Amino acid sequence: MYTIETALKQELRDAEASALIKKAGTYFCIPVQSARSIHLVTIEADLTKDDLERVQKEIFTNPVTRISSLAPLDISFDWCIWIGFRPGVKDNPGDTAMEAVADLLGRPFKPDEGIYTSRRYCLKGADLTRQDVEKIAQELLSNPIIQRYKIFSRDQWDPKKGADVKPARVILDHIPCFDFIDIASDQTLSQISDQRNLALNARDIPIIRNYFLDPGVLAQRRKMGLSKPTDVELEYISQARSDHCNHNTFNGIFRYMDVLSGEKTIENSLFKTYIQQPTLALKEKKDWVVSVLWDNAGVGEFDEQNNYVVTGETHNSPSNMEAYGGAITGIVGVYRDPMGTGLGSRLFMGSFGFCVGDITYDGPLKPPLHPRRLLDGVVEGVKDGGNKSGVPTTFGQTLFDAGYMGKSLVFVTALGIMPKQVAGRPSHEKKTSPGDLIIMSGGRVGKDGIHGVTASSESYSENTPAGHVQIGDPYTQKKMHDFLLVCRDEGLIQFITDNGGGGLSSSIGETAMISNGCLVHLDRVPLKYEGLDMWEIWVSESQERMTIAVTPADLDRFMALSKEHGVESTVIGEYTDSGKLHITYKEKTCAYVDMDLLDKGFPAWEFDAVWLPPETRGLFEPVIRAPKDFNALMTAMLARPNICSKEWIIRQYDHEVQGGSVIKPLVGVNRNIPSDASVTRPVLTSKKGLAFSQTLLPWYSKIDAYHMMTCTIDEAVRRLIAVGGSFAHIGGVDNFCWPNIAYDARTNPDGTFKAAQLVRACRALKDACVAYEIPLLSGKDSMYVDGHLEGAFGERVKVSALETVQFSATSVIADVVRCQTLDPKAAGDYIYVAGITKNELGASEYYDMFGKTGRNVPQVIFAANKILYKAVEKAICLEIPASCHGVARGGIGVHLALMTMAGGLGMDIDLSCVPSDAQDLPDEVLLFSESAGRFLLTMAPDQALVFEKLCRGLAVRRVGTVTTQNDSLKIKGIQGDSIVDLSGKALADAFNKPFGDMI
Amino acid sequence: MRQVKALILTGFGLNCDNETALAFELAGAQSHRVHINAVIAGKVRLSDFHILAFGGGFSWGDDHGAGVIQAVKLKNHIGEDLLSFVAAGKLVIGICNGFQALVNLGLLPGLDKEYTRRSVAITYNDCGSFRDQWVHLTAAPKSPCVFTKGIQAAEFPVRHGEGKFIADPDVVSALFANRQVVFQYADENAHPAEGVFPLNPNGSVQDIAGICDPTGKVFGLMPHPEAYNHVTNHPDWTRHKQMQKRLNKPFDTKDTSGIQLFRNGVDYIRERFF
Secondary structure, rough: OOEEEEOOOOOOOHHHHHHHHHHHHHHHHOOOEEEEEEEEEEEEEEOOHHHHHHHHHHHHHOOOOOEEEEEOOOOOOOEEEEEEEOOOOHHHHHHHHHHHHHHHOOOOOOOOOOEEEEEEEEEEOOOHHHHHHHHHHHHOOOOOOOOEEEEOOOOOOOOOOOOOOOOOOOOOOOOOOEEEEEOOOHHHHHHHHHHOOOOOOOOOOHHHHHHHHHHHHHHHHHHHOOOOEEEHHHHHHHHHHHHHHHHOOOOEEEEEEEEEOOOEEEOOOHHHHHHHHHHHHHHHOOOOOEEOOOOOOOOOOOOOOOOEEEEEEEHHHHHHHHHHHHHHHHHHHHHHHHHHOOOOOEEEEEEEEEEEOOOOOOOOOOOOHHHHHHHHHHHHHHHHHHHHHHHEEHHHHHOOOOHHHHEEEEEEEEEEEEOOOEEEEEEEEOOOOOOOOEEEEEEOOOOOOOOOOHHHHEEEOOOOOOOOOOOOOOHHHHHHHHHHHHHHOOOOOOOEEEOOOOOHHHHHHHHHHHHEEEEEEEOOOEEEOOOOHHHHHHHHOOEEEEEEOOOOOHHHHHHHHHHHOOOEEEEEEEOOOOOEEEEOOOOOOEEEEEHHHHOOOOOOOOOEEEOOOOHHHHHOOOOOOOOOOOHHHHHHOOOOOOOOHHHHHHOOOOOOOOOOEEEOOOEEEOOOOOOOEHHHHHOOOOOOEEEEEEEHHHHHHHOOHHHHHHHHHHHHHHHHHHHOOOOOOOOEEEEEEEOOOEEEOOOEEOOHHHHHHHHHHHHHHHHHHHHOOOOOOEEEEEEEEEEEEEEOOOOOEEEEEEOOEEEEEEEEEEHHHHHHOOOOOOOOOOEEEEOEEOOOOOOOOHHHHOOOOOOOOOOOOOHHHHHHHHHHHHHHHOOOEEEEEEOOOHHHHHHHHHHHHHHHEEEEEEHHOOOOOOOOHHHHHHHHOOOOOOEEEOHHHHHHHHHHHHHHOEEEEEEEEEOOOOOEEEEEOOOOOOOEOOHHHHHHHHOOOHHHHHH | OOOEEEEEEEOOOOOOOHHHHHHHHHHHOEEEEEEHHHHHOOOOOOHOOOEEEEEEHHHHHOOOOOOHHHHHHHHHHHHHHHHHHHOOOOEEEEEOOHHHHHHOOOOOOOHHHHOOOEEEEEEEOOOOOOEEEEEEEEEEEOOOHHHHHHEEEEEEEEOOOOOEEEOHHHHHHHHHHHHOEEEEEEEOOEOOOOOOOOOOOOOOOEEEEEOOOOOOOOOEEEOOOHHHOHHHHHOOHHHHHHHHHHHOOOOOOOHHHHHHHHHHHHHHHHHOOO
């Protein structure tokens, strides 16, 4: 065993160490005077001295930048921290090092050999205490779930032994086996379910027992040497019946009651009523909708030759515990969905949505990770996952609310493109047939990610197992992606799906339904290390794997391409039409159940939903008299965390790889104002573009989740229209994140209310989608966004997130050169407000600043907005406006400021001209009301006539003029007095203040 | 008519191959995206091509220094072929991760025509993180680089976490003396950035953004010319278009300076080889 230590030469800037010094200072006021980082590569293999030197020199030691040594580097310190992965945690650099060393030396690694990476930080600081260094190790550098650390003072350090690194090899001293499970009574099975973390629903247990006790079933099983159910079988049922896989909540029965109106309704399936039915109806109506509601992602038409694919996911629970690992696994994971849609699409963009607690929180509650650290981690996870996948991250939002400290939300969205026809077949169709081989491609299987889906179907508590936290590997997946696209184009793929939640159990279990059976040899599944039990192999969620059906005739070609691309692929079984899910291990059957077992009358979940309208909950408009200092108010609004610049996050994400960037996530003269939507050319030889927007407005759920949902969708549509999107083609993706809705008098006393909020949000979803003709191309739900956080006295306080929906919207743009951005472009242009401003400050950013909620939540008037949106679409198509911007969170005031900064020009505004529904709306309402359906536009004066004609009869009015770059944002109040006069610099200073130094 | 053939390497985490191939096509070449393993296995021969492109991406995840493992693997398996390709006077371009691979192979800077020595490095950005931003570049007017002929200034995006060019002062002096410094980060008036962030996005010494070998036929740069393959790639294009409109001029959607760079390479091959 050898450890190579390398470090940047002393005279070079060590950015990693600098970041550490900065964070230690700003987060904890710990004064580190200087630091250096050392990379350790521990090689557990017998290498000759020459080979070792060659490896050290050629791979690990850049002669220009690094020093290296086979003994601990003699770098002085007051304290040294060593950080290494725990055994079994994915060590991506360790794996690439092995690949490189094996290639250089022409010798493969044996099963008991390996390479492991770790880090060492040499800190200097006269005043540093052990306590300080522990804090740095624990709260900046490592997470006990995935890492280990050691701390050395100068005196403790043995210069020969160094950090004394042991290989992080997994050794499971265990003979793989499977167990039979006792089903003597419901109670026995229930107990076993708890012990084994099966998370079986109590009401499912009798059905499961009935099946296995059925004489006919028993007779068939006996022929295979089975009687009582095996752990493999029960794990399969547990995965398939989990809320994550089966969407029990959305398919559940809701007894809804409105306490005010007395309305009582039974909702038999929110999914069928509010998602499936309207989407299928729209599919009939809209030619561009190609495939919805069954595959890994929805499919829409892009142009005559190509279809696009879109889906969105969340990765909340793992990110909550290990932010980097959770987020990178999330984005890399969602990228497998388009890869597994139809016969496989090529990824062309992704996006993110982060919802975290207050990053300056210093109260008594102890979340698993402080929101600040959590945000750092998820930002970095999506950076590595997205950038290394070679997929541009063209859009993203970050928002803050105290509720997300219970569980943070990490939304990730993926879009792909595929030719309509591949090898003479429609690319969106696929099936598994008896005789097709089942192939697993990509990564290997380990213990990681076991019970991920059942864990994500629970609230966070001190007992949440950490085993489901993983670290995604975009490198392995990128190789696999390249490989699969070649296979697709050669017509080698009959069926493809990804291994995500539930692992092989879900991917094979679900795809074998199509052929009606399968035979799987679990002993053929390649493992990361020996010693996994059969059920573990079956349900492991180890990442970067796809399940593919290939005909025996195509096998050789498939395997040859796999080898050329450096991808591991293994035949692990075949699809059959036996009607049975048949699993063996070394020729011995360990599962043999009917494919239709899951249709055996498992009961729907049931919920009571009691709606308490806002007026019954003591919500009133707050009494806040007119502000006097609007300049200070405006800058305070711009500096609010949910409004201010998050450029530092966006800049870290490659948003233009693949060369198709048209509208970037940040626009304006200083390229720092978030754009309404992104536009990308997925087909570089086409004039067409794909516009993409996302919206999150969870605050409105404080008043009514119905209006949260309609406002969210309305804004997503408005954003698309603002950049040049087409109202005739809007695709939607709904991602629900909801606190637990199952009532329990002790643990969830407001469960019925949250259930009613869910029903209302679903009703709104349908209302909006029908009104705007938006088919839901894809959607997911994550139902347990609560946390039980330890407080000052050892108590645990439940913290629930706001009822949140991220809505993503897509549109196809006929010719990208007609797109528009939000920055005013010339002095002298006219400024218009389109859409009516009402007294709708309920749950607004303005009220939030005063700690108020109010009741006047914005309400969407679909019919009126639809006419206005079509008019604006027409105007952009005719190239009338010089800029267009949808008014969103913060209202007209905030969005005029954003446009002022984006254009680098002044603006003169007269608030008395703003179209409103009442004569007497005060200045602060006109400025900060968040009424839906509004735009700000600028245009050359010579375009005004035709624009006003186009908008005749609509609430569209000229409110001012764009002024020169030396001018400021000047706003005249309704009394005719100047209330705001702020230079672009003053606005920018406020906007950049919270995060400006994050770079 | 004979075709100028460009080989664009793919695989192992590289990711700009499609748009690089498109850029060469728009510039008049015939592009072939070829997996590194296909070249190593001899299924595709370098000698059948005129231009070899090392594109952007994260080869081997950039885990042990950007471009390092790619360079070690290529040197190990097809090192001689690469040297013959260069010796034949053909063109090599390395963009971002490709540039990093070229300096680790030693094909750049190729001082004294020594094409295996690592004498410069591209390391972590001073700002400490990956950055995607557009940069202004100023081109050395008398550089021998065939790709930048006629280009005085350009704007392309950089997208990297390791783009800081460093070398010993005497190496840097030699590069300037030989006019091997092709592109420097600059301000909007094409005046070198003088290290000022974010004009110089990574802290490169002397604002170096791209260099060539002494012959000008091997060229590496951190910014991505292939990402400026269409007018709408430019961050200010909606403003450019509006200004043209005010002048009653049509919006020119033809060549970009990105494609011009590739066209220079393709034209050079036509002149010298056909």
